[in-house]
Amino acid sequence: MSDIPINLAVEDDLSEAVLREMLRQSQRPFSIGTCHKRGGYGYLKKILPGINHAAKGSPYLVLTDLDRNECPLALMTEWLSHPKHPNLIFRVAVTEVEAWLLAHREAFSQFLGIPTDLIPYDLDAIPDPKQLLINLAKRSKKRHLRDAIVPAPNSTAKTGKDYNGKLIEFVRQNWKAELAKTHSQSLERAFNAVICFEPIWKN
Known part of the structure; x- marks a missing residue:
């Protein structure tokens, strides 16, 4: 099976880590090229x-909150004035990518050392997942977290000094998209789009 080239475009380091892990866990032969993240x-x-236009020659996976x-x-609809090219996978985390992390409820509760019941079942329904995550972290007995x-x-900072670092560590070591998607429909749609993706090449 030949490699599937794909480029990424994300808002931040955490979103990049999530997409890379999703691609890896899809068990498809993706070969990641450029990551746009400024x-x-x-x-x-x-x-x-511009990415939509470039996707004609090289597929892109884009994630925003x-x-x-x-x-x-x-x-x-607002972001794309022209029809989306089939080689562009454009997904939206509802309402933030933190919801996708929390959606793996058992793993995230173990990561923080808190009861799983503190994490809601439907993470897409949470208006501010980042604040929920921080509030849960306040209850952690693990001081370093x-x-x-x-x-x-x-x-005045909105997050801790190594917020992305620790969450990226969780994503790489503990997070499983297949399990998390049961508690986030936006993640389920995104992961399914990755698993089913077939690039279109025109001569």
């Missing part, structure tokens, strides 16, 4: 039309 939502929105947008379809994930007292 700082958030606005950059992705700006470059997406829904955040406060109405719904994934509305976001996709609390210090890394939770903002320091009186700090």
Whole structure:
């Protein structure tokens, strides 16, 4: 089976780690090329039309957060003025990629050392998964995780000093998309899109 070349475009390091892990766990022969990642939502929105055009020659997997947008379809329609090329996999995490991590409820609760029941069943229904994750981390008995994930007292930072680092560690070592997707429909759609992807090559 020949390799499937694919490039990535994401908002941040955590999203990149999640996509790389999804591609690996898909057991498809993906060969990852370039990863576009220069700082958030606005950059992705700006470059997406160009990525859609470039996908004719090389497939792309793009992930953004829904955040406060109405719904994934509305976001996709707003971002793409031309029809989406079949070689572009454009997925939206509802409402943030943190929901996809939390969706592997058993693994994430073990990671923090908290009861699994503290994590909701339907993570796509949570309006602020990042804040939920931080609140859960505050309850962790593992001080190194609390210090890394939770903002320091009186700090203006929204996350702890090694927030992405510790969550990326979780993704690489413990997170399983196949199990997590049962608690996140947006993850299920994204993972299925990766598993079923077949690039189209035109002579």
